[in-house]
Amino acid sequence: MRVRNKPWAIELIPEHPELIVEHGQDLKGKWQTRFARKQPIFIEVGMGKGQFVINMAKKYPDYNFIGIEIQKTVVGIALKNALEFTLPNLQLLYADGADLTDYFDDGEISKVFLNFSDPWPKTRHEKRRLTFKSFLKVYKQILIDNGIIEFKTDNQGLFEYSLVSLNNYGMEFDNVWLDLHKSDENVENVETEYEHRFSVKGQPIYKLKAHFI
Template identity: 80%
Template sequence: MRVRNKPWAPELIEAHPDLIVEKGQEFKGKWHERFAKKQPLFIEVGTGKGQFIINMAKKYPQYNFIGIEIQKTVIAIALKNALEEQLPNLQFLYADGAELTDYFEDHEVSKVFLNFSDPWPKTRHEKRRLTFKSFLKVYEQILIEHGVVEFKTDNQGLFEYSLSSLNNYGMHFDGVWLDLHHSEENDENVETEYEHKFSAKGQPIYKVRAHF
């Protein structure tokens, strides 16, 4: 997701240290201090403008959520949207999602969400895909025992690659959906911005839930 720089973005981020952290190494192993309650921690890698993570936090107050985004303007928009909700179980991390072990202690996270990640279709870019084995190793390290990864995409090629990658890593599949919006799983589904856009055009949405 690329958007034009917003001149107000840095000022908004700086004005809300209670809701957003830049980098965040100082909270490694103690993210619970950022929330009103100590609860299971769910993270979204590449949170975009925040539609998914905000609505998840609203729907599931019994969990704590962190939306991670590397683009300053994008995460500032997510922060702006979140300010309207005042959710005590939501935080944002302005950082590179490829460096999760710098920000989270081993077994600190209960679930990882990967939503509409960049497919990096060229073979030479395989290692950049968020379901590549090196990323799965990182998720396994920061997740609790039997921790869960949920992945959604509109890209069939990336989905097929991801199923193979998760399977080869030895993960256990809890569910695979080839047309999420026409399945029972959609009853509890929370959409992302991209998901709403693509599904409105009739594009099937793919989803997998798996655990280590």
């Protein structure tokens, strides 16, 4: 996602330290202190404008959620959207999702959401894909034992690549959906901005759920 610079969005960030964290290395191992209650923490890597992570926090108050985004303007937009609600189980982190071990301690996270990540289709860019083995190693480190990854995309090539990558890493699949919106899983599905845009056009949405063993 690329958006034009919006000064108001960037200026909004320092006004709400209760909801947004810039960088966050000092909170490594201490993220529970940012929430009203101590409960399992789920993170979304690349939250975009926040539609998914905000609605997940609304729907599941018994879990804590952290949305992570590297683009400052986009973070500001997500912050504006989050401020429309009172969500004591939500935090936003302005940081690079490629450096998760800088922000989270071993076993601090219970689930990782990867939604509509950049497919990086060229072979020479394989290492940038968020389901490449080096990223999987990081997720396993910050996740609890048997920690879960949920991955959604509209990109068939990236989905097929991810199935192979996770399988080769030794992960166990809980389920795989080749057309999410035509499955029973869609009953409880929370959409992202991109997902809604693609699904209304009739494009299939692919999803997998897997855990480390």
